[in-house]
Amino acid sequence: MGTSSPVVHGYPHLDTVRAAITALHRRLSYDGLQAYATSVLPADVAFADHDDLHLGAQRVARALVQHLRLPDARMIIGFRAMRHAANVELAAGPEYFIELNDRFRDHRRDIGAALAHEITHVLLHRLDLEFPGTRDNEILTDTATTYLGAGWLLLDAFREDAVSSQKLGYLTPEEFGYVLAKRAELFGEDPSPWFTSPQAQPAYAAGADRSRRDARQPPLAGAGWAGRRRYAKERRYAQEHGAARTGADPGAPYAFESGPEGLRVRFACPVCCQRVRVGVRGAVRVRCALCRTVLPCDT
Numbered sequence: 001m002g003t004s005s006p007v008v009h010g011y012p013h014l015d016t017v018r019a020a021i022t023a024l025h026r027r028l029s030y031d032g033l034q035a036y037a038t039s040v041l042p043a044d045v046a047f048a049d050h051d052d053l054h055l056g057a058q059r060v061a062r063a064l065v066q067h068l069r070l071p072d073a074r075m076i077i078g079f080r081a082m083r084h085a086a087n088v089e090l091a092a093g094p095e096y097f098i099e100l101n102d103r104f105r106d107h108r109r110d111i112g113a114a115l116a117h118e119i120t121h122v123l124l125h126r127l128d129l130e131f132p133g134t135r136d137n138e139i140l141t142d143t144a145t146t147y148l149g150a151g152w153l154l155l156d157a158f159r160e161d162a163v164s165s166q167k168l169g170y171l172t173p174e175e176f177g178y179v180l181a182k183r184a185e186l187f188g189e190d191p192s193p194w195f196t197s198p199q200a201q202p203a204y205a206a207g208a209d210r211s212r213r214d215a216r217q218p219p220l221a222g223a224g225w226a227g228r229r230r231y232a233k234e235r236r237y238a239q240e241h242g243a244a245r246t247g248a249d250p251g252a253p254y255a256f257e258s259g260p261e262g263l264r265v266r267f268a269c270p271v272c273c274q275r276v277r278v279g280v281r282g283a284v285r286v287r288c289a290l291c292r293t294v295l296p297c298d299t
Helices: 015-034 055-065 108-127 134-147 150-154 173-187 198-212 223-243
Strands: 076-082 086-089 097-102 254-259 262-268 277-278 283-289 292-298
Touching: 015 134, 015 173, 055 076, 076 108, 086 198, 097 108, 108 134, 108 150, 108 223, 134 150, 134 173, 134 223, 150 198, 150 277, 173 198, 223 254, 223 262
Parallel strands: 076 097
Antiparallel strands: 086 097, 254 262, 262 277, 283 292
């Protein structure tokens, strides 16, 4: 888990983030995700300057282990000079060794954020859930940490001013905000009151706005006039030529497919990001098989 300076903004990892959200829904199931409906609370991971360094770190680690529904695995925490913010040794257990950067001796308020990411590595290891490549796997870990209710700590560790900056994790601040917003939409939870960093709230607001745009893409009924007009043009082309101009672009919000049952449209569920397929037949209500969300559409 690394720090970066200067801080990158925007949504450069959005496709991988969405794939990670879908992977969590598939691996944990609808019922399994309900166990994470409440985020870890600030009081459970608070770390005051006068707290004993090692005892306090162990206390926060235990709270995160319990929150992430891990077995009562013992977390052995050490501090040393290192390039990254933290590191965890993933072995068979039952003990896991986590190393934290020496800088956290003097920046104790961010120990919870570093531990949240590393303990989520343990959870994903036990779930046998990983993405190929270090970069994508770290993005999966950040996304899982946030989506399962501990990643608001990572966004709250983001601080930036005219002369310095700090960010933990691999997602941008806005991407953390995006995942937090997806979680908030799923569970009806507002993390805003927990932020202590002045930069966290604007990043969350930006991510939430980007998340809301997902629900305003055709063929969803909430799409705006311009999107509906573009969709009608693409649909007409697909009906006349049996193929879609959008089909070659995997990042397109929708694509048309011709099949034995007629023309179908494929689009992303705005909740779990899984691709949904439905026949082109006008107004219809579609139930996502993965997250069970009912989506009003005008195909």
